[in-house]
Amino acid sequence: MAPAKRKATTTVDAARKESRRSTSVASERIPHRNVLPANIRPDPEAQHKQTIMWNCDNVSTIDDNGRNSPTYTIRGMKWYIRVRTETSERTQNEQQFSVxxxxxxxxxxxxxxxxxxxxxTLINRRDTTKNxxxxxxxxxxxxxxxxGYASFVKMSELLAPEQARTIIIIGYILNNTIKIEVVISVVKIHGLTPPATVYDxxxxxxxxxxxxxxVGGKPVHIxxxxxATNSPVFEALFFRGFREAKQEEIELxxxxxxxxxELLQTLYVPDKEINPTNCGYLLKMADRFQMKHSILLKLQKPSDVVSLKNQRDYVPISDTMKLIVTEHQLKLMNKKP
Structure with a gap:
């Protein structure tokens, strides 16, 4: 049986106290690195890679006009697979199945x-080692x-009676359906603005x-x-002996x-922007979880800080946090261009 959930309002407060006991004022103001730890940084290529598994039916009726798969979005661009037959000089005048x-x-x-x-990959339904x-x-x-490929496989071999097929082709068609797997990795885009990374x-x-x-009755996978890298409060909660560290779920x-x-998106995505819409409540949570530097490092201009101070959510944050914000503003103002 899975361990019971445990509410963490008082636990977070205790973690705040624990983090303060073990962290001096001077070290607390050292910015936490707002980056993913190297050992768990996702593969950049994997972030823009998608596997398309397409069961293409009525294979025997595919002709030169072709047939298209559903459309898929990869790195903000639309992609689809097309299969057709082709008989031309580049197929040595034999009818080929093209992908x-x-x-x-x-x-x-x-x-x-x-x-x-x-x-x-053309999937062999009988023996995947022969894909x-x-x-x-x-x-x-x-x-x-x-x-793609004009000559992926000969149609005469693909559609021939089973006893006439070569050992390579046997098993690709089942109930007049062929299974195609296409892995597309968009490794570089130039001249287009890729969409911002958004984690689910x-x-x-x-x-x-x-x-x-x-959070709010909903599970958040973190x-x-x-x-912990960005917040001494979460570092204390997860790694300093609190019972919650062993719980399967912790309720905030x-x-x-x-x-x-939105706070998690800000921590996970290095180029995530702080704007007038989100800066107020992000700073309020940064104050609560002591991850203020991870948020402040996103504010690169004095005008960004001025905009933040004008937000309604700025009023209830602690005086200590307001002092740190002002110090950050002064640093930006004194920064040489």
Whole structure:
């Protein structure tokens, strides 16, 4: 039986006291690194990689007009798979089963491009060790929207009666359906603005989840190490002998779910911006969890701090926090351009 959840309002207060006992005023003002710890930093390529598993039916009716898979979004760009038959000089005038990857980017600028690594696999339903695999890299750009294989496999072999098929082809078609796996990795984009990284904390994130907090009655999947790196309060809660450290779930009371998720996005994404909409409540939570420097480092201009001070949520934060904000503002004002 899983351990019971434990409410953590008083526990967070105790963790705050514990962190203060073990942290001097001078060391508390040393900025915590607002980066993912190196040992759990996700693979940049993996963040923009997607596996498309497509069951293409009615294989026997595929012709030169082709058939398209559903559309998938990878790194803010639309992609789909197209299969067709082709009989041409490049297929040595034999009818071939062809597989292509298409990019649906509609930007008319001729300077953009996207570098892609792709793995295409034709799944053998009987023996996966006989899967047919191809790998290629390609630079998609304006006017060059597709790439793939004109001669993936001969249609005569693919559709022949089973007894006439070669050992390589047997097992690829089941009930007139073929299964294709395509892994697309968008490793570089030039000339386009990629969408901001947004993490989904409603479910575990690979390599970035080792705990669950209950906030506003909802589970939030978190990395204890990331929170502890940025907050001595969470460091004390998770790693200094509190009973909650052994609980499967810890409930945080008096914390707004959406605001806490925004705080996590700020900690997880290095280029996440602090703006007039979120800076007030982010600073309030930063005050509570003693992660003020992780937030202040996002404010790069004196005007950013002025905007923050004008927010309604700035009023109830502690005098100590207000002093630190003012010190940060003075540092920015005295900073040489």
């Amino acid at each position: 292509y990857i298409y990019c649906l980017e509609k930007n008319n600028l001729d300077t953009w491009y996207a570098d892609v690594l792709s793995n295409v 047919k695999k191809e790998r290629f890299s390609y630079r998609f750009s304006h006017g060059l929207s597709n790439s 904390f409603t479910q575990p994130i690979e390599h970035l989840t080792d705990g669950i907090l209950i 990395s204890k190490q990331i929170l 009371e008096e914390v707004d779910y959406d605001e806490f998720v």
